[in-house]
Amino acid sequence: MDSRTSLPVVGMVGGGQLARMSHQAAIALGQSLRILATEPDDGAALVAADVHLGAPDDLEALRRFAKGCDVVTFDHEHVPGDHIRALAGAGVMVHPHADALHYAQDKRAMRERLDALGMAVPRWQPVAGAAEVAGFAAEVGWPVVVKAVRGGYDGRGVWVVDSPAALEPILAGGVELLAEERVPLHRELAVQVARSSYGQVAVYPVVESVQHHGVCVEVLAPAPLLPAERAAAIQQLAIRLATELDVVGLLAVELFDVSGRVLVNELAMRPHNTGHWSIEGARTSQFEQHLRAVLDYPLGECTLTAPAVAMANVLAADRAPAQSLDERLHHMFAAEPGVKVHLYGKRERPGRKVAHVTALGDDPAQVRARALRAARVLRDGTSGEGTGQGSGS
Numbered sequence: 001m002d003s004r005t006s007l008p009v010v011g012m013v014g015g016g017q018l019a020r021m022s023h024q025a026a027i028a029l030g031q032s033l034r035i036l037a038t039e040p041d042d043g044a045a046l047v048a049a050d051v052h053l054g055a056p057d058d059l060e061a062l063r064r065f066a067k068g069c070d071v072v073t074f075d076h077e078h079v080p081g082d083h084i085r086a087l088a089g090a091g092v093m094v095h096p097h098a099d100a101l102h103y104a105q106d107k108r109a110m111r112e113r114l115d116a117l118g119m120a121v122p123r124w125q126p127v128a129g130a131a132e133v134a135g136f137a138a139e140v141g142w143p144v145v146v147k148a149v150r151g152g153y154d155g156r157g158v159w160v161v162d163s164p165a166a167l168e169p170i171l172a173g174g175v176e177l178l179a180e181e182r183v184p185l186h187r188e189l190a191v192q193v194a195r196s197s198y199g200q201v202a203v204y205p206v207v208e209s210v211q212h213h214g215v216c217v218e219v220l221a222p223a224p225l226l227p228a229e230r231a232a233a234i235q236q237l238a239i240r241l242a243t244e245l246d247v248v249g250l251l252a253v254e255l256f257d258v259s260g261r262v263l264v265n266e267l268a269m270r271p272h273n274t275g276h277w278s279i280e281g282a283r284t285s286q287f288e289q290h291l292r293a294v295l296d297y298p299l300g301e302c303t304l305t306a307p308a309v310a311m312a313n314v315l316a317a318d319r320a321p322a323q324s325l326d327e328r329l330h331h332m333f334a335a336e337p338g339v340k341v342h343l344y345g346k347r348e349r350p351g352r353k354v355a356h357v358t359a360l361g362d363d364p365a366q367v368r369a370r371a372l373r374a375a376r377v378l379r380d381g382t383s384g385e386g387t388g389q390g391s392g393s
C-alpha cells in the first residue's frame, strides 16, 4: 500500500512498452507502477517514478523489488518459475503464478496441456535431432516449422525448414526444439481474456492479426467477416483456457484460422501486442484490465468504442529515414489527425517495434488504410506505395 495514496502498489517485472503502457493505465487508477527494468533507458523506466534496476533472473533483485509491492506481475516471460515460487513462498503475491506462467514460457508444456484439454493445435512433436525432424516431416510433409521450446519471441526461435540440411544451424544452437506441421493458415486470430483471482472473467472481441516474418504488424478489431457463433466459440475457448490454467491477469490466445477450423498457436499471460487496439478501441484497455485482474478489482467492460478498430505497429526502417522521428510525427499528425499514436521511447533499430498507431471508425477498410498510412509516415516519413510495413525487412 502506498502510504501517500492508500492505494496498492503493483510491481511489474520488465521495463518495455507493455510496462510503459501499464504505467499509463495505473496512473488513472491512482497508482504509479513500480518497474524492474534492466536498463535506465528502458521505455517504462523513462516514465515511471519508482524504477528498480536488475535482471529478471536475479532472485535477490526480485526479492528487493517485491518488498512493499501488493502484487508482482510481468511484462515478459523471462522470470524463472523457481524464482516466482521462491517469491510466493516468502509471502509475495505474484500473478500469474509460476504453474500458470509455465504454459506461456514453455511451448512443449503448452502443447501437451492443450492436447490434454482436447483443444485443436497444429500436429507437433518434440524433436532432439535431424532424424526425428525428418521422420516427422515424412508424416506431415516438408516444410515443417521448428520452434525453440523456450525463449522465442517476435519470430525469433521459429524457423520454417524445408530440408534436413537446413536444420544444421538450428540444431547447432543446442536448444530444446519441437517441430510442427506448417499449417495452411487462412489468417491469424487472437483473443484476450482477463481473469481475476476471485475468478471473474472478461473477454474481448476476437481480432485478426497480420504477421510479416513472424512479427505482428497489424491488428483488426473485430476480426472481419468472422461469424458471430464462431467468435463466441473462440471467446469460450479462451475463458476455458484461463480457467483451466488458473491464470490471474490477462491471457492472450493466438490462433490460426484454417479454412473455418481454429487451432491454438500460442499463449501469453500479460498484455499483448494483439490487444493494443483496446487503449482507444475498447471501453477498458487491456492494460487497465490486467491491473484490475491482478489486484482483484471487478473487471471492466470489453465492448468496442467504434464499429471498426485498426492498430498498426511501427517497425523501425532498415535505413535511417531522412527526417527525424519528431519531424515524422508532425507529418503523421497532419496526415491523420484522427489517429492515436503510442511511442515507446525506444531508439530506432531496423525492424524494432518503436510505436503503434490506432484508428477508429465505421468502415473497416478505411480504418485499416488510415492506420497503415499513419504507421508508414511515422516509419519513414512518406505514405507512398512501396514503403509499407514489412516491405523493406
Ligand SMILES: Nc1ncnc2c1ncn2[C@@H]1O[C@H](COP(=O)(O)OP(=O)(O)OP(=O)(O)O)[C@@H](O)[C@H]1O
Binding pocket: 122, 145, 147, 152, 153, 154, 155, 156, 157, 158, 180, 181, 182, 183, 184, 185, 188, 211, 214, 215, 254, 265, 266
Ligand atoms: N505451425 C505453423 N504453421 C504456419 N505458420 C506458423 C506456424 N507456427 C508459427 N507460424 C508463424 O510464425 C509466427 C510466430 O510463431 P509463434 O507465435 O509460435 O512465435 P513467437 O516468436 O513465440 O511469437 P510471439 O512474438 O507471438 O511470442 C506465427 O504468428 C505464424 O505467423
Ligand SMILES: [Mg+2]
Binding pocket: 254, 266
Ligand atoms: Mg506468437
